[in-house]
Amino acid sequence: MNNNQVVIFDTTLRDGEQSPGAAMTRDEKLRIARILEKLRVDVIEAGFAMASPGDFEAVKAIASTITESTVCSLSRALENDIDRAAEALKPAKRGRIHTFIATSPIHMKYKLCMEPDDVIKQAVYAVKRARNHIGDVEFSCEDAGRSEIDFLCRIIEAAIDAGATTINIPDTVGYALPHQFGDTIKTLIERIPNADKAIFSVHCHNDLGLAVANSLSAVVNGARQVECTINGLGERAGNASLEEIVMAMRTRSDDLGVTTGIDTTQIVPASRLVSSITGFPVQPNKAIVGANAFAHESGIHQDGILKHRETYEIMKAEDVGWNTNRLVLGKLSGRNAFKTRMEELSISFDTKEELNEAFQRFKVLADKKSEIYDDDLQALVSDVRSSNELIEKYKLIALNAGSSMGETPEARLTLLINGEEQETISAGGGPVDAIFKAIEKCANSGAKLALYNVSAITSGTDSQGKVSVRLEKNGRIVNGAGADTDIVIASAKAYIHALNLLEAESAKANPQTGP
Structure with missing residues (x-):
């Protein structure tokens, strides 16, 4: 060596x-x-x-x-x-x-x-x-x-x-x-x-x-x-x-x-x-990979960058992979183009059924978003795989939530719990709060909400929202994730994903955690 x-x-x-x-x-x-x-x-x-x-x-x-x-x-x-x-x-x-x-x-x-x-x-x-x-x-x-x-x-x-x-x-x-x-x-x-x-x-x-x-x-x-x-x-x-x-x-x-x-x-x-x-978001000012790592707001800095990049940048953004989130697919793209791009992203499908499910979800997303980026595809596959790998005790069937100025937000939802449908209505401080309370009214999990985080997967008002929900129960901690162009639905998905993780997570033999 x-x-x-x-x-x-x-x-x-x-x-x-x-x-x-x-x-x-x-x-x-x-x-x-x-x-x-x-x-x-x-x-x-x-x-x-x-x-x-x-x-x-x-x-x-x-x-x-x-x-x-x-x-x-x-x-x-x-x-x-x-x-x-x-x-x-x-x-x-x-x-x-x-x-x-x-x-x-x-x-x-x-x-x-x-x-x-x-x-x-x-x-x-x-x-x-x-x-x-x-x-x-x-x-x-x-x-x-x-x-x-x-x-x-x-x-x-x-x-x-x-x-x-x-x-x-x-x-x-x-x-x-x-x-x-x-x-x-x-x-x-x-x-x-x-x-x-x-x-x-x-x-x-x-x-x-x-x-x-x-x-x-x-x-x-x-x-x-x-x-x-x-x-x-x-x-x-x-x-x-x-x-x-x-x-x-x-x-x-x-x-x-x-x-x-x-x-x-x-x-x-x-x-x-x-x-x-x-489900751990990267802070905007994180070195190298944060969203602001190569951003310049100061007029002096911007002027310097325009005249000569190295006045304020010691690395090239493209050298670490920025600007690679290119437009790849749209609603007219076919199954083969979808599969090929997934393979380029090192994503493979074990079965034809899994590919078909992912492709169908892609088509639904393409109807909502005119531009589909690599990060959208990664989130889509995460959603498909997490639902397929977990034994889903809880599954969202229907959701209606909204808020109006001067009125208390309310959520009506239907959950499938161990194969049985349960419907409930709950009010909250906002539509997300109302949804979480409605889910808990059905699930009665006893879990404590420790973190709620929202971020945009890509730019634009039609971007998918990525929601992370952290739940704690009896010393166990899980992070649920959900993505959707509707941030309210993404929030419900994330909370339910976390509940299913709590059910599935088994204690590890870890008396010594390692170096």
């Missing part, structure tokens, strides 16, 4: 999915994996195979589908976890087992209840067992950011001797500062005798807003793999953002002196797909 090439390890499907409410179905994970492959991500962490049957099937499906990227499964340093990961990865052209154990004093004492020497023995056992299954093994020191440097040197040397090919140094709780973290990486590489036999990796969380800065500091000091996620998705405040890491390396190659193999023109499409599937 070229020592100036940085491996990009994407964990959107594993650590990103651990964001509250970001659970994805097998098909949704496959769609994201395909665009990550198109992005030329080196390693795709497809999930935690031991966590649940669903996670196992998702890892296996991705391993069976992806050919250009390495497919990875996380596992604790436990026999059953490692064997389960290996089984899921069997179909992979290139597979990796990523095993981890906590190394900080606080984790070893209170979480693992193990002595340091026993932790080293367990790490060595785990790496050796993983190597018996597969040649590519990554070992992570969970909470390395708060671990003692001498202990890190001991356990990493032992893990490399046992066969680990990548050593990951995670800042699990986002505690590190850039100069500190960079010094840690440099010290480990210098002090560990067999450090040259493994690639050093970093996995930084964003609790203090320093995940990208810490990752880049690590690269400057010798790390040659960065673990990151699309849109910075992840637990708590998230992970290092893939788009920011990649574009920092590209834009400041003069100082950093490193490169990646990423096709940057796929960054914005990947960002939009992940946002669409998870």
Whole structure:
């Protein structure tokens, strides 16, 4: 491997999915994996195979589908976890087992209840067992950011001797500062005798807003793999953002002196797909992928841009995939044109019936919108797939809602609940509030509405509205999504989708969440 090439390890499907409410179905994970492959991500962490049957099937499906990227499964340093990961990865052209154990004093004492020497023995056992299954093994020191440097040197040397090919140094709780973290990486590489036999990796969380800065500091000091996620998705405040890491390396190659193999023109499409599937909107001022990232309102800035782009822009918008949301289809487009464009978007259909259903929904949408964009198609497929994959306890049959100045808004709706129709009327502070109250009057779910978000999928007054609804119940959090040219109907779809997710979501075996 070229020592100036940085491996990009994407964990959107594993650590990103651990964001509250970001659970994805097998098909949704496959769609994201395909665009990550198109992005030329080196390693795709497809999930935690031991966590649940669903996670196992998702890892296996991705391993069976992806050919250009390495497919990875996380596992604790436990026999059953490692064997389960290996089984899921069997179909992979290139597979990796990523095993981890906590190394900080606080984790070893209170979480693992193990002595340091026993932790080293367990790490060595785990790496050796993983190597018996597969040649590519990554070992992570969970909470390395708060671990003692001498202990890190001991356990990493032992893990490399046992066969680990990548050593990951995670800042699990986002505690590190850039100069500190960079010094840690440099010290480990210098002090560990067999450090040259493994690639050093970093996995930084964003609790203090320093995940990208810490990752880049690590690269400057010798790390040659960065673990990151699309849109910075992840637990708590998230992970290092893939788009920011990649574009920092590209834009400041003069100082950093490193490169990646990423096709940057796929960054914005990947960002939009992940946002669409998870229901987590991208803030307008988000670096690289936010709607305002290349917008200029100040007259001075606009004047400068018109005279010479580089006066106020350090990157080209088209280099990261902006302006790719082109008009592709209209109401006169046929089934073959629809199918072909879907394939270009890395969307395939398992059955003829699924294609037919998606095409019919496209035709309905085309009657409402004169211009159909790629983002409209992505939302349409998400709608079809979510309804097909979920066992729908709740289904919207009919809805009539409205508001008039000086009158209380009212909603009348009919729901199908476990095959039985229920009709109700409810009033509210607005039409959406009235709809949600009407749904709850029928469903009586006991869920708490934690978030309601509306965004336009494309520009124009006929744009589809994308609604995200977050519900909480008994410690479980789900994000429902709905899209429609009528924002009121989209809101009802999103709430009902969230209710069905609450019914379908099963608890995962996750006593240790990972690096």
